[in-house]
Amino acid sequence: MEISRTTMKRIMVLIAFAALLLIGLQRMDAVMGTAGFIWGVLSPLFAGAALAFILNVPMSFLERKLFPKRAVGKGKKGAPPALARGISLLLTFVLLVVLLLLLVLVIVPQLAESVASLGTAVSDAAMRAIVWAEKQFAAYPEITARLETLSIDWEGLAKTLWDFLTTGVGSVVTSTISVTRQVAGAVSAGFISFIFAIYLLLQKEKLGLQCRKALYALLPEKAADETIRVCSMSHRVFSSFITGQCVEAVILGFMFFAAMTILRMPYALLVGCLIAVTALIPIVGAFIGCIVGAFLLLMTSPVQALAFVVLFLVLQQVEGNLIYPHVVGSSVGLPSIWVLAAVSIGGSLMGIVGMLVFIPLTAVLYALFREFVYGRLKKKGIRVK
Numbered sequence: 001m002e003i004s005r006t007t008m009k010r011i012m013v014l015i016a017f018a019a020l021l022l023i024g025l026q027r028m029d030a031v032m033g034t035a036g037f038i039w040g041v042l043s044p045l046f047a048g049a050a051l052a053f054i055l056n057v058p059m060s061f062l063e064r065k066l067f068p069k070r071a072v073g074k075g076k077k078g079a080p081p082a083l084a085r086g087i088s089l090l091l092t093f094v095l096l097v098v099l100l101l102l103l104v105l106v107i108v109p110q111l112a113e114s115v116a117s118l119g120t121a122v123s124d125a126a127m128r129a130i131v132w133a134e135k136q137f138a139a140y141p142e143i144t145a146r147l148e149t150l151s152i153d154w155e156g157l158a159k160t161l162w163d164f165l166t167t168g169v170g171s172v173v174t175s176t177i178s179v180t181r182q183v184a185g186a187v188s189a190g191f192i193s194f195i196f197a198i199y200l201l202l203q204k205e206k207l208g209l210q211c212r213k214a215l216y217a218l219l220p221e222k223a224a225d226e227t228i229r230v231c232s233m234s235h236r237v238f239s240s241f242i243t244g245q246c247v248e249a250v251i252l253g254f255m256f257f258a259a260m261t262i263l264r265m266p267y268a269l270l271v272g273c274l275i276a277v278t279a280l281i282p283i284v285g286a287f288i289g290c291i292v293g294a295f296l297l298l299m300t301s302p303v304q305a306l307a308f309v310v311l312f313l314v315l316q317q318v319e320g321n322l323i324y325p326h327v328v329g330s331s332v333g334l335p336s337i338w339v340l341a342a343v344s345i346g347g348s349l350m351g352i353v354g355m356l357v358f359i360p361l362t363a364v365l366y367a368l369f370r371e372f373v374y375g376r377l378k379k380k381g382i383r384v385k
Contacts, residue, residue: 044189048196055092056201057242063088082202089201106273234364241360249279252286252319256293259311265304267296281355286316338362 024031067084200207215224253276260268275289290312297305339359346358377384 044192045196047189048193049200051193052197052200052204053238054242055089055096055197056204057239058095059085059088059092059201062091066091085202089198103273103277106269230364230368233367234360237363237367238360241363245280245356248319248323249276249285251323252276252279252315255315255319256289256311259315260308263307263311265297265308266300267293271296271308286312286319290316338366 063084066088212224212228215227219227253272256275257268257272260271265271271289271293274292275286278285278289278292281288290309293312294305294309297308339362342358342362343355346354346356348354349358
């Protein structure tokens with residue numbers, strides 16, 4: 001039986017792949033080290049791409065509203081496309097900075113006041129503990145007698161303290177230098193990511209055209225069409241998820257602010273903003289805001305803190321069963337049960353990042369699998385009721 005040249009090439013590629021896979025499994029430590037090195041080099045670019053993807057949502061919205069297609073052109077009648085894109089991107093950054101400043105101006109003063117009240121509460125609690133201890137020593141003299149019989153090796157304690165000071169100073173200096181290097185590296189990587197995100201946003205059409213050309217050059221036309229279709233679906237689903245997540249966070253924060261204002265609870269604006277920010281983390285983010293809010297109210301009144309926890313449980317049921325599955329689930333085209341499943345699986349595998357990624361990823365897989373199932377049923381001529 002004669003083997004064609006194409007079949008021979010495929011067999012050779014398969015053999016080469018199997019050989020590389022076997023070598024990789026045998027030298028897994030070297031493979032993981034190389035992968036870690038490559039990830040360390042490329043991580044600022046991936047972070048910049050993620051930042052560009054997030055900022056593209058408000059930038060595209062502003063560009064559509066401020067510069068519709070009929071108002072953008074290369075002639076005299078419309079604004080140049082580069083100018084429209086630059087203005088939209090600048091307004092996006094301005095709105096982001098204004099939002100962050102508002103959050104800081106609202107949260108920081110009340111947080112400082114809460115910390116001050118916490119210090120006062122701790123001091124009062126310490127004084128009460130001292131008074132209680134004095135009363136116990138006076139009521140039970142055997143406690144004092146028992147303490148007097150305890151022998152403490154003061155020389156050993158002094159030697160231990162001296163050893164810690166002599167060896168710990170060097171460790172502190174080394175740790176400080178290491179932390180400084182890490183901070184400098186993080187700042188440098190953040191700057192690179194920021195610049196890379198700007199380039200991506202300003203030239204996204206050109207980069208998209210280049211990627212499409214590369215796909216059609218490297219893949220068969222049908223495979224390239226399918227890849228572009230899946231990528232377009234993924235982009236649409238991820239963008240809708242970001243929008244829905246932000247809308248859900250704003251709704252939940254406003255619900256807490258309104259309910260706490262009606263019930264005359266303190267820190268209504270602060271807690272509302274905190275919950276709105278933490279609610280960007282799917283499902284479990286609001287619980288973080290609840291812990292912080294209950295802690296702040298505990299400094300004022302334990303009864304109000306308990307009432308806040310009850311309020312949170314009620315609003316969380318409304319948010320978890322009505323708002324989140326419908327707002328976020330409908331925005332990504334994913335049924336409510338699969339939203340909860342995606343959050344559970346993503347959180348177990350990758351933590352908070354997994355929660356943010358797995359919902360739109362599950363939506364894409366769900367849409368592709370649904371298309372596959374309906375296509376197979378149509379091909380077989382079966383109608384399931």
